[in-house]
Amino acid sequence: MDRKHSWVTPVVITAAITALLASGITYLLTRPTQKNVQIANLQARVEALENEKETLATENGELESQVAQLEEEVEQLRNQGQAPAPVINRQPKPGWEAYFPTPETTTLTGESVARVRELLGEPPVLIRSIAVNPQFNREVWVFSPFEQDPTGLYLFFKGGQLVSSRLDEFPGLYGSGLLDDEGFWLN
Secondary structure, eight states, X not given: OHHHHHHHHHHHHHHHHHHHHHHHHXXXXXXXXXXXXXXXXXXXXXXXXXXXXXXXHHHHHHHHHHHHHHHHHHHHHHHXXXXXXXXXXXXXXXXXXXXXXXXXXXXXXXXXXXXXXXXXOBOSEEEEEOOSXXXXXXXXXXEOOSTTXXXXXXXXXXXXXXXXXXXXXXXXXXXXXXXXXXXXXXX
16 A cells, blocks of 8 residues: 555656646746736827827817907907098088088087098098097087188087087188187187
8 A cells, every 4th residue: 555655646746746837837928927018008008198189189170260260250359349540531521511501500510520420521630639528528620622712611529519610711720720719629
């Protein structure tokens, strides 16, 4: 009996050692190395970053489109808020005579500066005094309504409204006495 156990034990030990060696070699050959794990992690990160790059590029394109659209809207709003540059004419717009039945009267009395400008145009002579309180603003406009005639069409505004007008000789600003009318400027 001793002999039976004596040859079995070395065989079992040899088989166990062989099995351990075989499984150890298999494990060493098939286990991922740390380098392979790092490479796999980096490849996954690169793929994630490429996907994020594509997403950001799409979002960037959309945002650039929105910015361009908003800039266009801002420009349109700016243009709406700005009046076109006034065109100054020596004579009032055609048809002005209908608003002045006599040299001393007008049907435009009480109209705003903007409305009179719309109807007659931008005057070549404009004297303006702006006060803190708008009711004390004063303006005098002078048109030269006739060719080869020194007659001037005078328009007097107080507080932004036309208060009087007259057709009279206009020898130029220096000789007109426009600034000497204390009743207009001070009342």
